[in-house]
Amino acid sequence: MASGHALDYDHVVYAVGSTAAVPSVPGAAEYAFPIAEWEHAQRLRARLDTLPREAPIIVVGGGPTGIETAAELIEQGRAVTLVCGRALMPSLSAAGRRYVAKWLSRHGVTVIEGDTVAEVRPEAVVFADGAVRASALTIWTTGFGVPRLAAESGLRTDALGRLLTDETLTSIDDDRIVATGDAAAPSGQPLRMSGQAAGPLGAQAADTVLNHIAGTEPAVIDLALMRTCLSLGRRAGIWQLARKDDTAVNIYIGGRAGARIKEMTCKIGVGKIRREAGEPGSLGWLEGDPRPAQPASTASKVRSA
Numbered sequence: 377m378a379s380g381h382a383l384d385y386d387h388v389v390y391a392v393g394s395t396a397a398v399p400s401v402p403g404a405a406e407y408a409f410p411i412a413e414w415e416h417a418q419r420l421r422a423r424l425d426t427l428p429r430e431a432p433i434i435v436v437g438g439g440p441t442g443i444e445t446a447a448e449l450i451e452q453g454r455a456v457t458l459v460c461g462r463a464l465m466p467s468l469s470a471a472g473r474r475y476v477a478k479w480l481s482r483h484g485v486t487v488i489e490g491d492t493v494a495e496v497r498p499e500a501v502v503f504a505d506g507a508v509r510a511s512a513l514t515i516w517t518t519g520f521g522v523p524r525l526a527a528e529s530g531l532r533t534d535a536l537g538r539l540l541t542d543e544t545l546t547s548i549d550d551d552r553i554v555a556t557g558d559a560a561a562p563s564g565q566p567l568r569m570s571g572q573a574a575g576p577l578g579a580q581a582a583d584t585v586l587n588h589i590a591g592t593e594p595a596v597i598d599l600a601l602m603r604t605c606l607s608l609g610r611r612a613g614i615w616q617l618a619r620k621d622d623t624a625v626n627i628y629i630g631g632r633a634g635a636r637i638k639e640m641t642c643k644i645g646v647g648k649i650r651r652e653a654g655e656p657g658s659l660g661w662l663e664g665d666p667r668p669a670q671p672a673s674t675a676s677k678v679r680s681a
């Protein structure tokens with residue numbers, strides 16, 4: 377522990393989650409604001425409160441966090457530019473992406489695709505081609521990173537630092553350690569970092585520990601996400617359907633209905649955690665992710681090899 381205390385264990389659940397990726401772009405760590413944690417959001421709000429309404433804000437990152445942030449700010453009457461890198465949320469279907477792009481431009485967000493920010497300055501960003509754009513506030517949403525704890529503890533991880541496990545979420549280095557949520561990389565093929573995956577994975581990690589204690593074979597992961605849900609301000613949203621392997625199909629629900637579904641999924645997500653806490657084992661999820669389903673012991677051996 378940071379305090380210097382040591383705790384003995386029989387089993388550890390490694391669930392340290394994720395936070396904003398440490399940016400490698402010059403100036404980003406010093407001058408841009410991340411928004412991956414509660415404290416980041418509080419710091420960002422305090423900075424926003426000091427800015428006049430017309431001050432230019434640049435959100436860097438065209439994924440769900442960047443889109444939701446840009447949408448909330450434009451609804452508050454801010455001047456917002458969203459810099460997407462290659463493209464606006466490529467994981468949406470073409471039709472879903474068109475819908476989001478239209479919503480953003482109709483509400484006044486300037487969306488820049490096919491260009492990246494190469495440097496952040498206190499009052500501007502510099503693009504890859506040297507162009508400079510004024511920015512009173514730069515918000516950095518280019519992706520998540522994970523704590524280095526597993527790697528620093530000498531356990532094997534994927535390139536990002538997620539703990540490598542077999543398909544039962546058991547560490548390939550030590551079967552007393554079970555990883556779950558954003559910090560786990562089962563078979564080196566992690567599920568999308570999301571609350572959607574983390575809930576069921578948490579329940580599965582608990583089952584795996586119980587199996588280890590009982591000396592029985594834990595089950596392998598069988599989880600399908602099959603949807604993405606984004607809010608676009610307070611009154612619109614998009615519910616994008618996907619295949620079992622998490623690739624988008626050309627079906628989405630937008631507008632107010634999308635917003636209601638998004639709001640409902642947040643409530644259901646919290647409700648599921650509350651119910652599971654009160655009634656362990658009650659959590660259900662869509663099954664059928666076409667991951668390589670191998671018996672636990674085989675998976676463990678294959679991945680260790």
Ligand SMILES: Cc1cc2nc3c(=O)[nH]c(=O)nc-3n(C[C@H](O)[C@H](O)[C@H](O)COP(=O)(O)OP(=O)(O)OC[C@H]3O[C@@H](n4cnc5c(N)ncnc54)[C@H](O)[C@@H]3O)c2cc1C
Pocket residue numbers: 391392393394395411412413441523525556557558559569570571572573574605
């Ligand atoms: C802005 C934003 C919007 C999001 N929106 C959605 C969404 O709409 N839908 C969706 O499905 N997902 C969404 N996500 C993703 C979702 O929040 C995460 O995927 C989910 O919280 C992961 O759960 P977790 O339990 O793995 O980790 P986390 O929720 O990250 O929890 C990890 C916990 O571990 C603690 N911890 C870390 N290191 C240590 C340590 N060394 N010792 C002790 N404790 C430690 C942390 O303090 C934290 O409490 C969003 C994320 C962000 C940032």
